[in-house]
Amino acid sequence: MKVEIWSDIACPWCFVGKRRFEQALDRFEGKDGVEVVFRPYQLVPDAPETASPHRAWLAERYGPQSVAMDARVTELGRTEGITFDFDTALHANTLLGHRLLHLAEAEYGPQVQAVLKEKLLTAHFSEGVDVGDRAALTDLAVAAGLDRDRVAGYLAGDEGLAEVRAQIAEGRELGITAVPTFVFEGKWAVQGGQEADTFLRVLEQVAAETAGTDTPAGGTDAAGACDDGSCAV
Template sequence: MSADNSITVDVVSDVVCPWCFIGQKRLDKAVAAASDVEVHIRWRPFQLDPTIPPEGKDRREYMMAKFGSEQRIREIHARIEPLGEAEGISFAFDAIKVAPNTLDAHRLIRWAGAAGEAVQNRLVRRLFQLNFEEGANLGDHTVLIEAARKAGMDASVVETLLPTDADVEAVRTEIATASRMGITGVPCFLLEGKYAVMGAQDADTLTDAIRQVAAAKARGELEKVD
């Protein structure tokens, strides 16, 4: 497959965002459907709530403070669960005990990207599973180190780096850049750095966007976009 028929999709997301997990599954379907296009995926950071302390917060208390009532929380979960089931996700919201600060998870995703696209994709998928299907605390370094190991990263390096400030500012700068670009919600799929598809759109919409941008790139039209 030639480079002329390839595109890069930057996915701006947070690993504690259920819509981002759904979006990841739909993107996988879209990439499979647009098999005539070589799609390269890069995961970019976003924090739904950067004010959560490093140790996290009790999730039930956090959700109550945010949404006001158990009834409202149940309604939100009830709306998301069948959409997840349709994508092969078994949301286990009641199993999630901690609302984590995801800064360290995003640092890990950044390091995974340096190890290669396949490694980063495996890691992101594992982090979504850990949080939403297994109720693991993504702020726990032990959880992150094991996820790194399973994704094929050098766990000893991750274990050394996580307690430090390595790439903290780099991740925060990326998040600030996304905000300046007008990204206020996730997931956001940024195709070839020029065209944004906002929200967990259905696979067909993503497939069409991939094909249209790939075709425009092949015609040399993307360079003409201001």
């Protein structure tokens, strides 16, 4: 089974959703046959290359409610073992990071890409790292197992840029308008950082559908596994 996760590095719900999906996958009996790949999506594609404080940017965009927004996701993060530090977090353009994730998947495989994704999310949300900075990205990539010279040369040019933009466009064509969005076997999608139990139910349902067996007792079809009606691609 292939699961493609459209998400952004600067999306707190993508971090929460990643953790919850991983919990579900760990409980899934067929986990060894599941390939997970991260796909790019930019919530703020026109973000400047020069990073700025997250708090100031969010307040400008959403007003006074921005404080409550951060507080809510911070509390949710704690339940998933995530430390959100929005006081030090930086608002940054994530395109370079998505290019780096593309390189990791193309040349090192999905498992290394997943390690890098975790490091990028942690750096952005917990450590106040500018994930739009080439030097910082290179260090994170090396920590994930990528070759330093390869990464430095890659980020210095435009290699992978066309591929990443094509994948972003592919997400739009699929109808993805919010992240995270989890697409199973290119047929079914679950939007949002759902609870681990929901993800587990979808994994079981998709496995049953693709195997041509009956849906597990008590379940529904995979496309109807979400309550918000946004599951079908």
